[in-house]
Amino acid sequence: MKKYSELYSYYKxxxxxxxxxxxxxxxxxxxxADIHSVSKTTVQNAYFDLQADGYIxxxxxxxxxxxxxxxxxxxxxxxxxxKRAAVYNFKSGEADEEAFDLQLWQRYVKSAFRQHERLLSxxxxxxERDLREALSEYIREKRNVIASPERIVIGAGVQPLLAILCSxxxxxxTVSFPDKSFVQGAALFNDYNYKVNYRNKxxxxxxxxxxxxxxxxxxxxxxxxxxxxxxxxxxxxxxxxDDFDSDFLYNKKPTPSLFALSGGDxxxxxxxxxxxxxxxxxxxxxxxTEKLIKAFRNNIEKYAQTASKTEQIALCGYIRDGHIMAQxxxxxxxxxxxxxxxxxxxxxxxxxxxxxxxxxxxQVKLEASFTGSTDTxxxxxxxxxxxxxxxxxxKLALSPSSIKSESIGEAVSALKMCLVS
Amino acid sequence: MKKYSELYSYYKxxxxxxxxxxxxxxxxxxxxADIHSVSKTTVQNAYFDLQADGYIxxxxxxxxxxxxxxxxxxxxxxxxxxKRAAVYNFKSGEADEEAFDLQLWQRYVKSAFRQHERLLSxxxxxxERDLREALSEYIREKRNVIASPERIVIGAGVQPLLAILCSxxxxxxTVSFPDKSFVQGAALFNDYNYKVNYRNKxxxxxxxxxxxxxxxxxxxxxxxxxxxxxxxxxxxxxxxxDDFDSDFLYNKKPTPSLFALSGGDxxxxxxxxxxxxxxxxxxxxxxxTEKLIKAFRNNIEKYAQTASKTEQIALCGYIRDGHIMAQxxxxxxxxxxxxxxxxxxxxxxxxxxxxxxxxxxxQVKLEASFTGSTDTxxxxxxxxxxxxxxxxxxKLALSPSSIKSESIGEAVSALKMCLVS
Numbered sequence: 001m002k003k004y005s006e007l008y009s010y011y012k013x014x015x016x017x018x019x020x021x022x023x024x025x026x027x028x029x030x031x032x033a034d035i036h037s038v039s040k041t042t043v044q045n046a047y048f049d050l051q052a053d054g055y056i057x058x059x060x061x062x063x064x065x066x067x068x069x070x071x072x073x074x075x076x077x078x079x080x081x082x083k084r085a086a087v088y089n090f091k092s093g094e095a096d097e098e099a100f101d102l103q104l105w106q107r108y109v110k111s112a113f114r115q116h117e118r119l120l121s122x123x124x125x126x127x128e129r130d131l132r133e134a135l136s137e138y139i140r141e142k143r144n145v146i147a148s149p150e151r152i153v154i155g156a157g158v159q160p161l162l163a164i165l166c167s168x169x170x171x172x173x174t175v176s177f178p179d180k181s182f183v184q185g186a187a188l189f190n191d192y193n194y195k196v197n198y199r200n201k202x203x204x205x206x207x208x209x210x211x212x213x214x215x216x217x218x219x220x221x222x223x224x225x226x227x228x229x230x231x232x233x234x235x236x237x238x239x240x241x242d243d244f245d246s247d248f249l250y251n252k253k254p255t256p257s258l259f260a261l262s263g264g265d266x267x268x269x270x271x272x273x274x275x276x277x278x279x280x281x282x283x284x285x286x287x288x289t290e291k292l293i294k295a296f297r298n299n300i301e302k303y304a305q306t307a308s309k310t311e312q313i314a315l316c317g318y319i320r321d322g323h324i325m326a327q328x329x330x331x332x333x334x335x336x337x338x339x340x341x342x343x344x345x346x347x348x349x350x351x352x353x354x355x356x357x358x359x360x361x362x363q364v365k366l367e368a369s370f371t372g373s374t375d376t377x378x379x380x381x382x383x384x385x386x387x388x389x390x391x392x393x394x395k396l397a398l399s400p401s402s403i404k405s406e407s408i409g410e411a412v413s414a415l416k417m418c419l420v421s
Numbered sequence: 422m423k424k425y426s427e428l429y430s431y432y433k434x435x436x437x438x439x440x441x442x443x444x445x446x447x448x449x450x451x452x453x454a455d456i457h458s459v460s461k462t463t464v465q466n467a468y469f470d471l472q473a474d475g476y477i478x479x480x481x482x483x484x485x486x487x488x489x490x491x492x493x494x495x496x497x498x499x500x501x502x503x504k505r506a507a508v509y510n511f512k513s514g515e516a517d518e519e520a521f522d523l524q525l526w527q528r529y530v531k532s533a534f535r536q537h538e539r540l541l542s543x544x545x546x547x548x549e550r551d552l553r554e555a556l557s558e559y560i561r562e563k564r565n566v567i568a569s570p571e572r573i574v575i576g577a578g579v580q581p582l583l584a585i586l587c588s589x590x591x592x593x594x595t596v597s598f599p600d601k602s603f604v605q606g607a608a609l610f611n612d613y614n615y616k617v618n619y620r621n622k623x624x625x626x627x628x629x630x631x632x633x634x635x636x637x638x639x640x641x642x643x644x645x646x647x648x649x650x651x652x653x654x655x656x657x658x659x660x661x662x663d664d665f666d667s668d669f670l671y672n673k674k675p676t677p678s679l680f681a682l683s684g685g686d687x688x689x690x691x692x693x694x695x696x697x698x699x700x701x702x703x704x705x706x707x708x709x710t711e712k713l714i715k716a717f718r719n720n721i722e723k724y725a726q727t728a729s730k731t732e733q734i735a736l737c738g739y740i741r742d743g744h745i746m747a748q749x750x751x752x753x754x755x756x757x758x759x760x761x762x763x764x765x766x767x768x769x770x771x772x773x774x775x776x777x778x779x780x781x782x783x784q785v786k787l788e789a790s791f792t793g794s795t796d797t798x799x800x801x802x803x804x805x806x807x808x809x810x811x812x813x814x815x816k817l818a819l820s821p822s823s824i825k826s827e828s829i830g831e832a833v834s835a836l837k838m839c840l841v842s
Contacts, residue, residue, distance in 0.1 A: 052532040052738050094542045106534050109731075111473040113527050119701030121515040121823075156577045156703075156727040163584060167612045187723035191588045193614060280540030280730040302608035306577040308729035309701040310530075317473050402542075 007036060007046035015055050015066055026056060026064040088411040089383040094402035095278045099334045104323060105277070105314070112313035123309050125300050127154025127285065131316040135271075135285055138319050143243065144260040145269050147287040153296065156282045156306035158242065158270060159184050164303060165268065165286070166192040168295040169205070169238065176203035181215055201231055205238045210258060212245040215385055215397045216365050217358030222255050229262040238289075239267045245275065245360055265289065273315065276328050283307045283315050335362045338400040338408065345412040346398075350419065363399045368419050370394035376418045384415070394419070428457060428467035436476050436487055447477060447485040509832040510804040515823035516699045520755045525744060526698070526735070533734035544730050546721050548575025548706065552737040556692075556706055559740050564664065565681040566690050568708040574717065577703045577727035579663065579691060580605050585724060586689065586707070587613040589716040590626070590659065597624035602636055622652055628661045631679060636806050636818045637786050638779030643676050650683040659710075660688045665696065686710065694736065697749050704728045704736050756783045756822055759829065763821040766833040771840065784820045789840050791815035797839045805836070815840070 014020040027035060032043040047064055050056045057067045113119070118128075126132070132149035139145040155161040162185060175189045176197045185207060186196045197203050206228070210220040220228075232239050241258040259269040269287040284307075288296060296303075318324060339357055342364050346355045353368035371392055377384050387395040403411050435441040448456060453464045468485055471477045478488045534540070539549075547553070553570035560566040576582040583606060596610045597618045606628060607617045618624050627649070631641040641649075653660050662679040680690040690708040705728075709717060717724070739745060760778055763785050767776045774789035792813055798805050808816040824832050 048528060049532065051742060052528050053535060054738065054741065057742070097537065097541060100541075102534065102537050102540065106531075107469060107473050109530065109534075110527075111470065113523065113530075114474060116518065116523050119523070119699050120518060120521075122695070122700040156581075156729070157725050159725045160577075160581060160727055167608070183722045184725050187588070187720070192612065274543070278540050279543040282727065282729055299608070301604045304578050304580045304605050306581055306703065306727045308577070308703055308732055310732070311729055317475065320475065321472060321478070 004038075004042045004045040004049075007032075007038065007042060008049050011046065011050055012053075012055055015050075020066050022066045022068045024066050026066070028063055087381045087383055088407075088414045089402045090396070090398040090400070090411070090415070091383050091385050091402075095275075096402060096404055098405070099331050099401075100278050100327070101330075102278070105281075105318065108314035108317045109310060111317055112310045115313055118313060119309055123305060123312075125303050125305050126296075127152065127305060127307065128309065128312045128316065131283075131312045131319075132285075134316045134319040138324065139269070139271065139287070142325075143257045143269075145257055145264070145287060146260075147264065147269070151287050151290070151293045152285055153288060153293075154283060154285045154305065154307050154312065156308070157274075157284050158272060159188055160306045161270065161284055161286045162188050162240075163192075164296065165240070165288075165292075166194070167302070168292055168299070172204035172238065174200070174203040175205040175207060176200040177207050178209065178213055179215070182207070182209075201228070202235065203237065205240060206232060207240045207242065208258070209242045209244050210255065211243065211360055215387055217245070217360035217363045217397070219255060219359040222261075225255065225258055225261055229258060229267075232266055233262070237266070240270065241267050242270045244270075244272060245362070259287065268292070273324075276324065276331055281311055281315070283311055335401055338403075338405055339364060341405060341408050342398060342400040342412070345409050349409075349412050349416050353419075358397070362401065363397050366396040366398055368394055368396075370419055372418070380414060380418050382411075382414050382418050425459075425463045425466040425470075428453075428459065428463060429470050432467065432471055433474075433476055436471075441487050443487045443489045445487050447487070449484055508802045508804055509828075509835045510823045511817070511819040511821070511832070511836070512804050512806050512823075516696075517823060517825055519826070520752050520822075521699050521748070522751075523699070526702075526739065529735035529738045530731060532738055533731045536734060539734060540730055544726060544733075546724050546726050547717075548573065548726060548728065549730065549733045549737065552704075552733045552740075553706075555737045555740040559745065560690070560692065560708070563746075564678045564690075566678055566685070566708060567681075568685065568690070572708050572711070572714045573706055574709060574714075575704065575706045575726065575728050575733065577729070578695075578705050579693060580609055581727045582691065582705055582707045583609050583661075584613075585717065586661070586709075586713075587615070588723070589713055589720070593625035593659065595621070595624040596626040596628060597621040598628050599630065599634055600636065603628070603630075622649070623656065624658065626659045626661060627653060628663065629679070630663045630665050631676065632781055633665050636808055638781035638784040638818070640676060640780040643682075646676065646679055646682055650679060650688075653687055654683070658687070661691065662688050663691045665691075665693060680708065689713070694745075697745065697752055702732055702736070704732055759821040759824075759826055760785060762826060762829050763819060763833070766830050767819075770830075770833050770837050774840075779818070783822065784818050787817040787819055789815055789817075791840055793839070801835060801839050803832075803835050803839050 011020070011026065020026070026032070026047070029040050029043045029047065033040045036043070047056065051058055051064070054067060056064045058064050129149065131154060132152040135152055136147060136149045139147070153161065153164060155164065166189060172194070174195045174197055176199065177186055179198060180186070190196050208220065208228070210225060213220050228239065239258055243257060257269065259267045264287070266289065268289065270284065272284040273281055339362050343355055343357055346353065346364060346366060350368065353366055355364055355366050357363070358365055369392055370389065374386055374389055385397045387397055400408055432441070432447065441447070447453070447468070450461050450464045450468065454461045457464070468477065472479055472485070475488060477485045479485050550570065552575060553573040556573055557568060557570045560568070574582065574585060576585065587610060593615070595616045595618055597620065598607055600619060601607070611617050629641065629649070631646060634641050649660065660679055664678060678690065680688045685708070687710065689710065691705065693705040694702055760783050764776055764778055767774065767785060767787060771789065774787055776785055776787045778784070779786055790813055791810065795807055795810055806818045808818055821829055
């Protein structure tokens with residue numbers, strides 16, 4: 001036994017298996033070093049990590065003890081695991097472990113810590129300069145969105161970015177969303193006293209998700225994109241293009257962005273990383289128009305940066321080294337494969353139902369006869385997005401992203417139970 | 422040479438010193454393993470970190486090269502260092518390296534990554550449950566603020582938390598701030614259509630910083646706290662207590678919080694960690710009243726969590742293990758010592774000026790005769806908060822927090838130049 005990580009695992013297992021119980025004392029650092037023939041530093045490091053993870057606590061001068069928190073933690077982990085097993089979540093959003101190389105990401109976080117000088121200050125309100133440079137290059141290559149780093153604003157999610165936007169476009173009065181699914185966006189505009197409409201092309205601000213137009217994952221065709229741009233230019237309205245899910249178009253080349261098609265005059269381009277990376281990383285960005293970025297910069301003292309500085313620095317390196325492109329390919333392959341497994345399972349288990357893969361390639365559209373109550377799903381721990389349910393027919397949009405590949409069969413069985421009951 | 426970190430440092434130095442120039446090829450992994458008598462994995466790890474830090478790039482199939490970015494980076498680091506050296510920043514906010522054990526914090530971030538399952542989901546909108554539990558205990562012990570985890574809301578800074586608050590207290594119309602220094606707060610309330618007043622005790626919402634009442638760092642005396650509570654109860658107004666800087670009261674015990682004094686009925690308690698830890702860590706929290714937390718929870722789908730999940734998990738362990746208390750003692754000792762050094766330097770170099778330490782113990786109040794223009798400071802790269810400048814007298818509030826101990830003398834010389842010119 002040489003490394004501290006082995007020592008860590010050794011004691012962790014003793015504790016988890018109950019061989020060391022809460023309140024029991026661990027060997028002193030000196031004694032453990034003797035027992036395991038390692039240095040005291042190695043023991044100290046292992047004990048420290050056990051403490052950081054809540055398995056043991058240190059009592060000044062008297063040594064290390066198995067914590068009580070450990071039992072709670074273990075209980076918590078167990079209950080959340082069993083909860084997770086019981087719920088079949090067909091709503092998109094969460095990620096599965098296979099889709100992301102967390103270790104690679106961790107290396108970039110570690111690298112961020114090596115730039116410790118930078119972590120001592122609040123950093124730029126607009127977002128770290130080097131990340132904005134990396135983003136500028138990334139969106140140019142990927143989506144033909146040509147914008148200098150000066151026009152990019154970073155934030156911890158789309159909502160904080162929309163809040164900044166709302167505060168600098170006060171002269172506009174109405175906003176239109178494609179449907180009611182983006183509650184956080186509509187609520188925010190409502191708070192800022194905008195009149196919120198749905199599918200109103202004459203609104204002052206038009207929020208669109210061209211790669212995820214509906215909950216079914218329909219993609220906005222290029223003809224409609226051009227019409228929208230023309231109409232908005234005529235009316236001098238502002239388009240907010242949330243490029244969510246554009247990475248997942250597996251059956252065709254991604255359609256050009258509205259920003260690229262319009263020349264960026266009246267389009268605000270927004271992007272996120274929670275779906276390509278993991279939801280735990282909360283960095284989003286927007287590209288403002290020349291006019292709006294001026295308004296933002298002239299009032300910069302009104303704003304504070306919300307995204308974690310460590311994550312900004314890490315993401316910068318991750319993008320700069322090309323990992324984001326590789327990760328996009330990986331996740332696209334992974335999720336589209338899972339979507340096909342889901343489609344096949346549905347065809348096998350629910351042969352009567354109509355099922356097809358959505359345009360964006362990561363959801364299955366399902367239409368089945370259904371006379372029950374829509375409560376059935378939640379009662380049977382099946383979490384699902386119901387598009388409509390009328391005249392004995394139910395339409396569902398099913399995403400397999402948070403279900404592990406090997407559990408898809410089981411999840412479809414649970415879904416079947418709801419549909420036939 | 423055994424460890425990959427030594428290998429990393431070895432090549433880093435070669436690159437930084439120009440012995441390996443941009444575009445030059447590094448030895449192959451196999452060859453480097455031979456040269457340094459280490460395993461190929463060790464070389465791979467070292468190369469990987471060099472890549473993550475921007476020193477080298479990998480070219481598929483052909484190997485590793487010293488990056489061009491490296492030169493830019495080095496240039497950037499140099500220019501930001503020289504910039505930093507040229508500016509004497511007497512405005513509080515940033516931290517200095519000596520005040521925070523970044524390595525300890527890193528261990529908790531590492532521990533968060535070991536809970537990788539948790540990073541795959543968006544997490545709780547209100548903030549991670551275990552962090553709220555740790556915070557609940559922490560504020561009870563530290564400030565006698567008794568509130569269950571259910572009443573705590575977490576966010577990436579005070580501004581996103583105020584945005585949530587604004588959206589759930591729409592029936593109120595006026596807000597009062599102690600002075601004009603908190604631009605971000607006033608701007609936000611203004612965006613939400615509140616009428617912003619200053620020092621108006623009859624406003625519907627009263628925002629106070631009892632431990633940092635003025636830019637001079639005056640502390641609100643207990644008598645005034647009780648009066649404010651009584652008055653606000655009579656008028657049914659809401660107090661927002663931002664407990665910023667309460668950790669730094671060195672010459673007395675901290676005054677009880679308004680929340681504790683009032684019983685928490687009409688007080689919202691807010692706290693941050695950017696000053697006790699480092700500004701790079703962006704986690705704040707607020708304790709809502711029973712009524713407001715209900716309103717928040719009933720509309721939870723309107724909100725998104727802004728704080729980094731990794732940082733939330735890390736902070737939870739850090740608090741649970743008692744490090745936050747130790748860090749508070751450490752930073753208090755450190756900053757109060759620096760403040761005394763600053764005072765002594767001022768007395769030595771500017772014997773004519775009136776100078777004393779502020780009530781909260783981490784600033785120096787300076788009053789000097791001054792007939793010049795206030796542009797002088799920025800022209801001489803001295804960043805300073807000017808309280809007032811009239812009738813030949815200038816009043817300054819000086820914080821040494823971002824100036825290194827050994828540079829305080831130099832900084833005061835620069836300040837003297839401005840005052841006598």
